[in-house]
Amino acid sequence: MKVTLKWLKDFVDIDISAEELADKLTNSGNEVEEIIYQDKYLKNVVVGKILEIEKHPNADKLVVCQVDIGRPIQIVTAAKNIKVGDKVPVSLAGANLANGIHIENSKLRGVDSMGMFCSIEELGVTDYDGDANGIMILDDDAQIGQDIAKALMMDDIIFDINVTANRPDCMSVLGIAREISALTNKPIKEQNYSYETSSDNVADYIDVEIMDKKLCPRYIACAIKDIKIEKSPRWLRSRLVSVGIKPINNIVDITNYVLVEYGQPMHAFDHKYLEGKKIIVRPAKSGEKITALNHNTYELDGSMLCVCDEVKPVVIAGIIGGTNSCVEDTTTTAILESAAFERASVRRTSRKIGVRTDSTARFEKGVDTSWQSLGMKRALNLVYSLNAGTIVSGKIDTLQKEPQPRQIDFSLNNIFKLLGIKIEQEKVLKILNNLSITSKIDGDTLSCIIPPYRQDIEREADIAEELIRIYGYDVYDSIASKPLSGTSVTIGKYDDVLQTARKIKYQLCSYGYYESVNFSICSIKDREKLLIDENDYMFNMIKIANPISEDIGYLRTSMANSMFNTVSKNLAKKNSEFRLFEVGRIYIPNALPLTELPQEINMISFCSVCKNDDFYSLKGIIENVLRDYDFNYKLDYSRKCFLHSGMSANVIDNDTNAVVASFGLVHPRVVKNFELIQNTLYGEINLDFLAKASLKKHSIKALSKYPPVNRDLAIVCDEEVSVEQILDCVKKSCGKLYYTAKVFDIYRNKDLGNKKSVAFSFKLQSMDKTLTDDEINQVVNKILKDLEYKLKAVLR
């Protein structure tokens, strides 16, 4: 929101610099985002009167002018729209204009030119009725030699302030002036808004009916007759322009002026268009339409509050007026509205029709019922002093009583306890009284009388904030204490899922994997690219109702697409031979559209595009990760749609049949869809499962004093016989003497046909003695016999 220094000075004396003032405002909660000096581009530009225009001796398109700027100077120009006697802006040496031109004394085709005449663009002027392309012609009353900034009333300083949502009362010049008053200890200047009225009564002109007092708690209407619609005076237009509002005509400008000055949005109707001479504030009827002042037509519904006459809506309440009743050049009688509309209702409607105005910016933050009366008074005062029309006596006001200040008692100690510091009582009273919160202290009791516009103050915490923001937060700069020294002892605790993830993350790092952080929102197109069909649990993706782009319009149901997109982008940048992992969630809805929260499953995914990695590299990682946990699992060929069905596996929990992990080679079509490489390997582990699984408990066996015996065997068996089956058989055959067994080679060739050769080594050990050759051979024979009997495997 913008306010200007001069405007603020109407309400409070300011004797500090603009920068200092901005700092004070920022440090007390009203952040000044920008200070704009209106005359930034107007220095060394003055009012000049053209005395003579002669042809240039050496150029057809140029003329030589003698100009009075308080002293005579000569200027050469190509301008066409000037004549002798015109007053124009003259930029002199040293001027830096808004369009970037720097002015120096110069010679044009051999003739001296001591400056330049300026157009509105060169000056950065936006409010001008003349020819925008030529030189700006000034009003005749402009003083020769005067700084143009003064002549155009563009010598103000503008503050752009970010007013927080809890301070609707600061959305005005008066509101900011009140803050300055509190900060600089200077009183708010009393305003004397007087006007004279005619003898007839507003009731003769209009009647007001409010259908919903909750949505419109106050409505004030006044009438003005004998209106002369014209341009507002320059000072008023200049102020509106400086805060970003376009001047229209005197009546409309007055309503906007009051909006900026008092934060009270107003509206003016042309009386002759109000059918039934009645204002009715009611919800719109479904299907009703209104063409608004922005020239768009809106279809209304029952959720939208409107100001109507007997027949039609004339304003969308608090948002925008209709063209069907606005003040125009032919207006002679107008009704002025100063009303309060409920903020939530205004906000909802504004969002629904997509219109935001200076009025909604105030109403949706909250305009309470104490402002309308003052707003109307100021508007009528302006009508009177601008001589814009005759004010009809009386007003219609739907609220009989002005809202009263509230008295609240607080405990001073509680306030200090919250702040952790004490502030001297004298200072407390001064700060609050300067904020117009009339206060007194009796023992621990702080009694405050809170003005109606400070609806945000209810509790001790609110008073604490008022005190500290004016007192200054820098009081804490020098305070140091041991952290949390005053609080109870609590025992810290990690989160199981996060800790499980952290452990696995470090394991993956040691295998050369880098952690990536991908978006968990994705494109619906990824579903097709992953080959997910409609029966898959990954098919139903939750849609974001208001996405900022289709690429991130859905919640992912798999970690794979995020990973593949990231890998693909890396490959496109000619990065190669890398490994990535990600910890994140997938979002599985129970049904769509969503009526309850979806399942959010914590996963870790990992992907390698390294030449030397294969299925077994991933298997090794998975085995090492799972080894810490106390649950039994089996492997099965994976049915994940995006993995190669013959070269991928699922890890399945024996107890629940849950898929704990999937890993393997990526499906060739998915490789193509995401533009990956042929040997792309991908794995994912369900972190929620592991976080719940208990860690292995160990009970340690005694160590044998006798040496172990190592033996190797190679057998030939059917392809279907698994390594697991062989080792299991060996273990059983060894009985009590079993120590370890592992496969070290698997060999296939044509001669073996549909069979494979498996070489394994095993260790035997006794707790009681050194094993003899006889005993060892017995075991070897038993192993071979059992393998043949159980698995039809023979010694190679």
Place this chain on the structure above:
Amino acid sequence: MLEQIEQLLNSAKTSLKDCSDLKTLNDIRVEYLGKQGKITNLLHSMKDVAKEDRPKLGQLINNARNEIELLILNLQNELNEKTLADKISKEKIDIFEPSKQVEKGEIHPLNKVFDKLIDACVAMGFTVLTGPEVEYDYYNFEALNVPKDHPARDMQDTFFISDNILMRSQTSSVQVRAMQSLKPPFKIVSPGRTYRADSDATHSPVFHQFEGLVVDENVSMVDLKSMLTELLKMLFGQNTKIRFRPSYFPFTEPSVEVDATCPSCGGKGCKLCKNTGYMELLGAGMVNPKVLEMSGIDSKKYSGFAFGPGVDRLAMVVNKIPDLRMMFENDIRFLEQFK
């Protein structure tokens, strides 16, 4: 005889002095100490010596033999050492050839900061809690003193799924769930992913927060300040100072923005901090008593503070990352720089 012994000893010493390899050494041993060796022969010749002189001469010969044996043993050890040293020096490999192990990967800079914060807070007695990212409007807004159609909703553009389900725009939703299920006193932190409909050089639609909440008797702004000072010192160094500026959040009162001295220039002013010496890092404040009450906590007895840094921003400042988007593009050339 005496002379003979003396001579033998001297000649043995001379031979050993010239000996430089194990083979010659062995020859010398055989020459003097072998079955047919010179010492052995000398002992055999004892039979020609007078009986009474035998013990004395025998003693002398034994002494000479012991001396030669010792010299041979010493030289043998010496020569062994030398041979090994020669062997080792010939077996030298090029230690500058590349190693064989897989080069280790790295944790993402964002999560390095998360882990640091989590560890520090657990050590200070905080419990780590997580919650849903797809959340009810109630937990994300209403229970945090932001009713439907409240102007404070404009402070953040929220992704909606339906009228009452949204993508959480702040991890404060976890705090509401905690306040409703835990009994004070408690200290919690909730790290996690958050979403807002905003995307440019300094805003990502997916970003990360780390919110802390302490509810106890006698909690004040001073506790908030000292706790945050500690956390930010841990991230940015022991000389870090922080300052409060007034702000507004619906769920805290008073509310503050927290600035820390710029870790790049230490507060002197530089490009990174736009010459202010400070960096705006997080929002914080005393928990609004309304919020405590909405969650069933007695606001007369208990107060609390809350703080919520954006972790993406912290990671950027810690690592001087020039563009937020780099954090989520996961270009391996970016990630590799954190080795």
